[in-house]
Amino acid sequence: MGDSEATLAVHEPGLKHHFDDSAQQFQSSTLGMWVFLVTELMFFGGMFGGYTVYRNMYPDAFASTSHFMNVPIGAINTGVLIFSSFTMVMAVRSAQLGQKKVLIAFLIFTLLLGCLFLTLKYVEYHEKWVDHHIPGPGFQYADTRYFHQAQILFFLYFAMTGMHAIHMIVGVGMLIVLISMAARNRFTQAWYTPVEMIGLYWHFVDIVWIFLFPLLYLIGHTK
Amino acid sequence: MTHPVVPIKTYAAVFGALLALTITTVAVSKLELGEFNFVAAMTIAVIKGTLVVMFFMDVRRATSLTKLIVGAGLFWMAILFVFVLSDYASRGWLPGPRWF
Numbered sequence: 001m002g003d004s005e006a007t008l009a010v011h012e013p014g015l016k017h018h019f020d021d022s023a024q025q026f027q028s029s030t031l032g033m034w035v036f037l038v039t040e041l042m043f044f045g046g047m048f049g050g051y052t053v054y055r056n057m058y059p060d061a062f063a064s065t066s067h068f069m070n071v072p073i074g075a076i077n078t079g080v081l082i083f084s085s086f087t088m089v090m091a092v093r094s095a096q097l098g099q100k101k102v103l104i105a106f107l108i109f110t111l112l113l114g115c116l117f118l119t120l121k122y123v124e125y126h127e128k129w130v131d132h133h134i135p136g137p138g139f140q141y142a143d144t145r146y147f148h149q150a151q152i153l154f155f156l157y158f159a160m161t162g163m164h165a166i167h168m169i170v171g172v173g174m175l176i177v178l179i180s181m182a183a184r185n186r187f188t189q190a191w192y193t194p195v196e197m198i199g200l201y202w203h204f205v206d207i208v209w210i211f212l213f214p215l216l217y218l219i220g221h222t223k
Numbered sequence: 224m225t226h227p228v229v230p231i232k233t234y235a236a237v238f239g240a241l242l243a244l245t246i247t248t249v250a251v252s253k254l255e256l257g258e259f260n261f262v263a264a265m266t267i268a269v270i271k272g273t274l275v276v277m278f279f280m281d282v283r284r285a286t287s288l289t290k291l292i293v294g295a296g297l298f299w300m301a302i303l304f305v306f307v308l309s310d311y312a313s314r315g316w317l318p319g320p321r322w323f
Contacts, residue, residue, distance in 0.1 A: 027286050027288075027289070030285060030286070030289055031286070031288055031289050031292065034289050034292045034293060034296075035292055037296070038292060038293070038295070038296035038299075041296045041297075041300060042296070042299065042300075045299075045300050045303050046303075048304075049303050049304065049307050052304060052307060052308065053307060053311055056308070056311055056312070057311075071249065075245060075246075075249050078245045079242060079245060082238065082241045082242060082245065083238070085238075085241075085275060085279050086234060086235075086237075086238040086279075088279070089234050089278075089279045090231070090234065093228060093229065093231070093234070096228050097228060199279075199280075200280055203275050203276075203279045203280045204280075206275060206279075207271075207272045207275050207276070210268050210271045210272055210275070211268050211272070213245075213248075213268075214248055214252070214264035214265070214267070214268055215264075218248065218249065218252035218260075218264060
């Protein structure tokens with residue numbers, strides 16, 4: 001018994017035995033996460049491609065919809081998401097330094113900002129519902145020339161911001177998991193890979209919004 | 224784990240730049256620039272996206288293999304947009320029957 005124990009290799013904490021060292025393990029996780037994010041890029045790319053085609057076909061109809069978008073809420077939500085990316089990166093930094101309480105605080109802060117984003121999104125969706133700007137039988141549009149074409153933009157608006165919001169909800173769920181893991185002392189300075197990986201996901205969702213905001217809210221420029 | 228910890232100052236500077244660019248993109252959208260409104264909006268969005276990818280997602284310090292994957296993703300996006308636009312933009316250039 002004593003002999004077999006003596007021959008066991010001593011691993012760094014958190015290191016899986018099929019990796020050479022923690023650095024290699026971390027690089028593999030990062031690479032895998034990026035492969036996933038590239039599939040996400042392709043997924044959103046399809047919708048951005050559809051947007052490109054229809055905006056080229058109906059530039060005037062698309063421009064006319066900007067008048068009915070809530071630009072202040074859209075701009076504030078952009079700020080909220082950027083702020084949440086900052087708190088997320090600070091959470092990763094706290095994990096690197098092994099500061100458990102600061103890590104949990106920043107994760108909760110990020111979670112609250114994510115919820116604030118979704119709440120403001122709800123306010124906007126409700127506004128669209130009241131204004132009959134949801135494509136379908138109940139759709140109404142002030143400029144009757146663009147009745148059909150504007151619906152395409154509103155359809156893209158709900159499809160793209162809706163898919164983005166679903167990604168936010170998934171991100172919020174994963175933040176709750178991270179907070180619970182951190183509270184149970186699952187992370188150490190040597191192993192905090194989930195914080196870093198969910199961070200990558202969170203920033204990706206932020207980047208999608210960075211492109212959605214000008215494309216959906218700021219098409220028509222004269223106001 | 225493998226990289227030195229980034230000072231808070233760097234992250235705060237990137238955060239400040241992203242907020243400033245958001246305000247810029249709203250301000251520029253109110254100017255009458257014709258076609259350049261779209262160019263300006265997309266230029267600002269690309270700068271913001273690059274800042275997030277390089278600093279918050281730490282691709283500037285990632286391995287070459289990770290950088291290759293990121294680059295390949297962007298290259299495939301470029302293929303998507305170039306081919307879609309070369310189709311729709313060139314329709315009607317040639318005489319003949321229209322089938323669309």
